[in-house]
Amino acid sequence: MGYPDFPVAEPQFLIARKKLLLVEGIDDKVVFDALCEKMDVTDVQILRYDGKYKLRNFVHDLTSLDGFANVESIAVTMDVDQDRTSARDRIRGALENASLPAPDQPLTFAETSDGAKVTYMLIPHERDHGELEDVCLESVGDEAGLRCVDEFISCVESTDSSVLRLSKSRLQAYLSIQDDPDIRIGEAVAAGYLPYDSVAFEPLRRLISML
Amino acid sequence: MYENADVLVISKLEIKNFRGLENVSFSGLSRVNLISGRNGVGKTSVLEALYLFAAPNWPDPINAISGTRGMSLPSVDDLFLDLFLDFDVRKSFAINALDLQKGKSNELNGYIRPRARVSMPQGAVGAEPEFPLPDGVTRTASNQELVFHRINSDETETESSAWLTRYSFPGPQPFQFDDRIEGRSDPVEDPMPTYFLSHRVPLAQTWASLFGQMQRDGSDDEIIELLASIEPRIRSVLPIPGSKGVDIYAKIDGMRPALPIALVGEGLNRAFQLAVLTRFVRNGLLLIDEIENGIHFRSLGTMFSQLYELAERFNVQIFAVTHSNECVDAARTAIGATETRGLSYYRLGREKGKVRAHHFDIDKLNRAHDAHMEVR
Numbered sequence: 056m057g058y059p060d061f062p063v064a065e066p067q068f069l070i071a072r073k074k075l076l077l078v079e080g081i082d083d084k085v086v087f088d089a090l091c092e093k094m095d096v097t098d099v100q101i102l103r104y105d106g107k108y109k110l111r112n113f114v115h116d117l118t119s120l121d122g123f124a125n126v127e128s129i130a131v132t133m134d135v136d137q138d139r140t141s142a143r144d145r146i147r148g149a150l151e152n153a154s155l156p157a158p159d160q161p162l163t164f165a166e167t168s169d170g171a172k173v174t175y176m177l178i179p180h181e182r183d184h185g186e187l188e189d190v191c192l193e194s195v196g197d198e199a200g201l202r203c204v205d206e207f208i209s210c211v212e213s214t215d216s217s218v219l220r221l222s223k224s225r226l227q228a229y230l231s232i233q234d235d236p237d238i239r240i241g242e243a244v245a246a247g248y249l250p251y252d253s254v255a256f257e258p259l260r261r262l263i264s265m266l
Numbered sequence: 267m268y269e270n271a272d273v274l275v276i277s278k279l280e281i282k283n284f285r286g287l288e289n290v291s292f293s294g295l296s297r298v299n300l301i302s303g304r305n306g307v308g309k310t311s312v313l314e315a316l317y318l319f320a321a322p323n324w325p326d327p328i329n330a331i332s333g334t335r336g337m338s339l340p341s342v343d344d345l346f347l348d349l350f351l352d353f354d355v356r357k358s359f360a361i362n363a364l365d366l367q368k369g370k371s372n373e374l375n376g377y378i379r380p381r382a383r384v385s386m387p388q389g390a391v392g393a394e395p396e397f398p399l400p401d402g403v404t405r406t407a408s409n410q411e412l413v414f415h416r417i418n419s420d421e422t423e424t425e426s427s428a429w430l431t432r433y434s435f436p437g438p439q440p441f442q443f444d445d446r447i448e449g450r451s452d453p454v455e456d457p458m459p460t461y462f463l464s465h466r467v468p469l470a471q472t473w474a475s476l477f478g479q480m481q482r483d484g485s486d487d488e489i490i491e492l493l494a495s496i497e498p499r500i501r502s503v504l505p506i507p508g509s510k511g512v513d514i515y516a517k518i519d520g521m522r523p524a525l526p527i528a529l530v531g532e533g534l535n536r537a538f539q540l541a542v543l544t545r546f547v548r549n550g551l552l553l554i555d556e557i558e559n560g561i562h563f564r565s566l567g568t569m570f571s572q573l574y575e576l577a578e579r580f581n582v583q584i585f586a587v588t589h590s591n592e593c594v595d596a597a598r599t600a601i602g603a604t605e606t607r608g609l610s611y612y613r614l615g616r617e618k619g620k621v622r623a624h625h626f627d628i629d630k631l632n633r634a635h636d637a638h639m640e641v642r
Contacts, residue, residue, distance in 0.1 A: 066638060067591070067638045067639060067640040068638055068639065068640060069639075069640035104637070105637070109637070112633050113633075113637055116626075116630055116633055116634050116637065116639060117639070119613060119624035119625075119626065119630075119641075120613075120624075120639055120640065120641065121303075121304070121613065121615055121640070121642065124615065124617035124618065169618070
């Protein structure tokens with residue numbers, strides 16, 4: 056039996072807090088990191104499960120890790136995308152598969168037999184479709200630069216070129232006209248290009264506060 | 267090529283009320299089973315339970331587990347208390363294992379009973395001291411003994427027991443000069459070969475003797491590949507008589523004289539022990555405390571590849587404790603590359619005061635690795 060090259064060590068995480076927030080990807084993590092920092096919240100550990108298709112195994116495997124038995128609250132977030140029901144069912148299914156209770160409604164708690172609290176939130180909150188970028192764009196509001204971006208997008212679409220991921224394109228285009236044009240979505244909150252205290256981020260802030 | 271490649275020795279293990287383990291279950295056992303967890307959670311206790319479960323010749327296993335812990339002998343008053351949960355001898359301990367080779371469970375219950383009730387069956391092993399007592403020496407046995415009652419997979423029942431014997435010169439001020447754990451066992455048919463390799467065990471005459479047997483039956487060359495995974499310059503191993511017995515030496519490329527293996531390095535020492543033992547516990551269990559000891563992390567993967575191949579070949583089931591993340595990852599990569607059912611990893615964790623074993627098969631280990639989870 057052959058043996059391949061020894062794997063290069065990669066940084067690993069361990070459960071270090073009693074409050075866990077599971078988010079879909081790197082941008083979600085950086086946005087929630089920035090919101091926590093702005094809110095002076097330091098006791099929430101944010102973990103990314105890297106795509107909605109991996110959530111089920113991620114939650115299941117997480118419950119086997121050292122420190123999980125001490126966790127007091129868990130929240131899961133996921134983009135609504137095109138189907139709110141599907142996203143909700145995916146979260147609830149993942150929780151149940153890991154023998155965790157699933158609350159009926161977002162931003163409400165279900166309790167484990169050990170008293171740990173479990174909740175979830177779909178992004179954007181109370182919308183039938185959309186994603187994190189829509190929340191970010193909403194936080195900008197009717198800003199002049201964004202109006203220019205929308206004219207740019209309209210111009211592109213008028214040339215028979217379709218913009219497939221409209222929200223991401225709008226947000227990236229908007230961020231590209233800021234002082235730091237290379238900034239990622241998540242970092243834009245920390246940099247102040249996306250106002251963390253906007254009403255658009257209120258459900259996300261509420262989720263952090265609930266934990 | 268392999269003799270019993272698809273037959274594991276044990277597929278499921280349950281331990282109850284043993285040392286600090288109230289009720290721990292290990293399901294989905296594989297050819298190689300790694301156990302990790304925080305200090306004091308009970309990793310070594312799992313190996314000890316397996317050793318007591320499998321080793322038939324009492325009191326050797328009791329002496330061995332005391333020795334590997336570095337403990338002195340128990341006093342008459344607290345005889346074997348440390349084997350019982352919360353030191354409470356009113357709760358018997360139990361070790362149950364599903365024996366895949368026979369398709370049935372083995373069940374072993376341990377408890378303390380007054381020694382006055384003990385009878386010594388004709389032919390029982392250990393009923394009398396194995397050496398003549400000097401004149402004037404008295405032999406006083408403890409009034410309690412540890413009993414292991416075993417229901418074997420063929421539904422026969424056997425019993426082993428161990429007690430403490432004090433040897434002393436009587437008189438107005440008795441002089442105690444030796445305490446020994448002694449014991450007896452009902453004969454066990456077809457016992458499961460088992461060895462408990464502790465990190466405290468040095469390379470000793472035992473190894474020279476075992477290696478001598480391998481030379482006689484011509485299987486000594488088989489261990490060189492495993493040794494070469496730790497020390498690529500090794501060419502051969504040979505027993506050489508010394509002033510106090512036979513020692514194991516290694517011939518190394520670029521060095522004219524052979525070197526004692528212990529001098530070449532602790533890693534080679536450990537690899538030699540693993541290679542020899544895997545051959546000698548055929549169809550049995552190899553229990554290894556701190557398997558990574560002395561082995562450089564870059565050699566771990568190759569070592570696991572070679573060790574797994576030997577374990578498959580001789581149908582040996584390995585249970586090993588590790589504290590090393592590199593060790594778990596090397597086993598996952600080396601064994602998981604070709605055999606998805608060859609490795610199980612268990613994280614022992616204390617949850618609400620009770621120890622629980624979390625099982626990771628190779629798929630789960632791969633997922634945890636990809637998600638950057640720390641699994642220890």
